Amino acid sequence: MKQADGKYIFEALNWASSFLEEHDRDKNVSELALRHVLQIDRTQLLLNLREKLSLSEWFAFQKLIYQHVDGTPIQYLLGYEEFFGRNFVVNPDVLIPRPETEELVLGMLERVKKYFGTCQGLDCIDIGTGSGAIAITLKLEMPELNVIASDVSKGALVIAEENAKRFGADIQLVEGDLLEPFIGKKRFDIIVSNPPYIPLSDRGSLSTVVKDHEPPSALFGGLDGLDFYRKIIQQLPHVIKEKALIGFEIGSGQGQAIRELVRELFPLIDIEIVNDINGKERMVYGYIE
Structure with missing residues (x-):
């Protein structure tokens, strides 16, 4: 050239x-x-x-x-991705934050106000925090929240800590598998997660930019994409307070299955399946009381 x-x-x-x-x-x-x-x-x-x-x-x-x-994602080349108007540091140890996840956070902010009124004294956990985008944004938008962010990946927690310091977000970072570190030790008012939810059978349809570069552990949720929801939901009774708000990002078409999984343990829960800006199922919210 x-x-x-x-x-x-x-x-x-x-x-x-x-x-x-x-x-x-x-x-x-x-x-x-x-x-x-x-x-x-x-x-x-x-x-x-x-x-x-x-x-x-x-x-x-x-x-x-x-x-x-x-094939390298542009976000990894630049070293950051914008989320909620802030540039979060990213590298191949973490999933790149998506606009759909901003919608999950917006929905959580709205529902915290709706169900609790005030954030004062509320305990929140972000499961599988990755870059920390969800946990940090919730803390910055609602400073009264007590926010914990967990991840099984040491590399991800390093990035989450860097981002928390970058934005002055006072959150606690915990290494561990889903909610396991908190069973018998801590209960929460708010539980939010964007777990891996892509079915393994969909791997072939993904862009090489995604499947060959972003961490597989942050993408795939087993044969049907629901493995992590099953585990988290089974752990919920051991870590939630009497009244609790839960919010999940989900894959398109998974809403009804996740609703049924939650209602097996919480028959009276108020469950919402919410579409994203593109009209696809993307969020599940539930309020337990």
């Missing part, structure tokens, strides 16, 4: 968008990558489309685009 000495920003974006589309990648990555290289926001980028890139900037931009086309 010709060296783009003096290439304009708009030319670089056009090249990258076309190159990405040719290789079945999201063309919007071009803008994210160039903003990262230039360390500017979207408004600044759009205002400077006719500015020229230096040769070093162009090479850095090309490198990111080529690496992404080869």
Whole structure:
């Protein structure tokens, strides 16, 4: 390829968008990558489309685009992903936060206010915290919450701790398998989780960017995708208070099965299955009293 000495920003974006589309990648990555290289926001980028890139900037931009086309998620290349307006540090030890999970958090914030009124003194656990995005966001949006974030992965907890410090979120991090560390020791008002829920049979349909780079332990939930829900739900009676709010992110089409799993133990629970912005089942909320 010709060296783009003096290439304009708009030319670089056009090249990258076309190159990405040719290789079945999201063309919007071009803008994210160039903003990262230039360390500017979207408004600044759009205002400077006719500015020229230096040769070093162009090479850095090309490198990111080529690496992404080869399969590496752009978030791992940049080292962060935006969630709730904050840039969370990510690496291959953690699942990349998704917009759907922002919807889970929004739903939890609304229901905490609805069912409890005040957050004062409420104990919350985020199971399988990964980057800490859910736990940290809940703490920052509702500072009165007492938030614990757990994960079985030491590597994930390192990233979650880095993010908690980055945003000044006073949360407690616990290493352990699901709710096991808390049985007989701690009870919670609020339980939230985005566990692995992709059925193993769906692996072949996933993008190589996802299945070859994000941690499998954070993606797959057994043959039907429900293994982690079964385990968490069986542990709930041992860790919830008399009144408790639960919230799960789920895969499309899993809502009814999870409703039935919960009602086996809590027949009177008020269960909601909520669709995401794309009209797919994505959240299950339940209030136990």
